[in-house]
Amino acid sequence: GQQVQQSPASLVLQEGENAELQCNFSSTATQLQWFYQSPGGSLVSLLSNPSGTKHTGRLTSTTVTKERRSSLHISSSQTTDSGTYLCAIDPSNNRIFFGDGTQLVVKP
Amino acid sequence: DPKIIQKPKYLVAVTGSEKILICEQYLGHNAMYWYRQSAKKPLEFMFSYSYQKLMDNQTASSRFQPQSSKKNHLDLQITALKPDDSATYFCASSQGTFYEQYFGPGTRLTVL
Numbered sequence: 001g002q003q004v005q006q007s008p009a010s011l012v013l014q015e016g017e018n019a020e021l022q023c024n025f026s027s028t029a030t031q032l033q034w035f036y037q038s039p040g041g042s043l044v045s046l047l048s049n050p051s052g053t054k055h056t057g058r059l060t061s062t063t064v065t066k067e068r069r070s071s072l073h074i075s076s077s078q079t080t081d082s083g084t085y086l087c088a089i090d091p092s093n094n095r096i097f098f099g100d101g102t103q104l105v106v107k108p
Numbered sequence: 109d110p111k112i113i114q115k116p117k118y119l120v121a122v123t124g125s126e127k128i129l130i131c132e133q134y135l136g137h138n139a140m141y142w143y144r145q146s147a148k149k150p151l152e153f154m155f156s157y158s159y160q161k162l163m164d165n166q167t168a169s170s171r172f173q174p175q176s177s178k179k180n181h182l183d184l185q186i187t188a189l190k191p192d193d194s195a196t197y198f199c200a201s202s203q204g205t206f207y208e209q210y211f212g213p214g215t216r217l218t219v220l
Binding site (some may be wrong): 031033037041042043044045048069070088092094095096097098099100101 | 143180198213
């Protein structure tokens with residue numbers, strides 16, 4: 001079965017609204033990362049957060065390790081936030097397993 | 109300046125040919141990786157290297173061979189190319205295997 005499940009699969013927001021993205025994983029994660037993949041395909045690491053809460057800019061990630069879940073909160077969304085948000089875990093220290101992603105569309 | 113360089117950005121090949129995808133990282137990292145993203149599929153792990161040694165290989169086919177000539181290089185040789193090999197191939201690196209991974213811009217391979 002898939003190790004990383006993300007929800008929702010897609011999300012449409014009006015500019016200025018907040019987004020809450022969820023990630024559930026089936027293995028113990030020694031590392032958990034949130035990535036942004038642009039419509040052009042490039043991948044950018046947003047946050048590395050295997051446990052607890054981390055903030056960067058308008059992004060907040062909360063990971064509850066023993067419940068095997070993580071969330072990514074995007075506040076005051078902007079049209080430039082549109083793209084795919086990927087959750088990835090590293091259960092074995094050698095590789096990453098990615099979820100299918102949440103496709104975010106922010107309308108002006 | 110880009111910290112992880114992948115060359116070429118786009119690559120078109122014919123079935124049965126051989127290609128090499130280049131990856132160089134200038135982050136001073138010790139671990140490097142290859143991932144593949146096919147159309148409408150999640151990113152898939154292929155290989156991991158640490159200090160130029162293979163750590164993990166999740167690619168069933170021996171047609172895919174990573175090559176590490178220097179600590180900051182991890183190229184990917186693909187032989188006997190098939191149309192199903194068409195995908196974007198991403199190289200990544202991290203300080204060590206516990207650490208956050210950084211991705212290159214990818215090489216988009218199309219096999220005709």
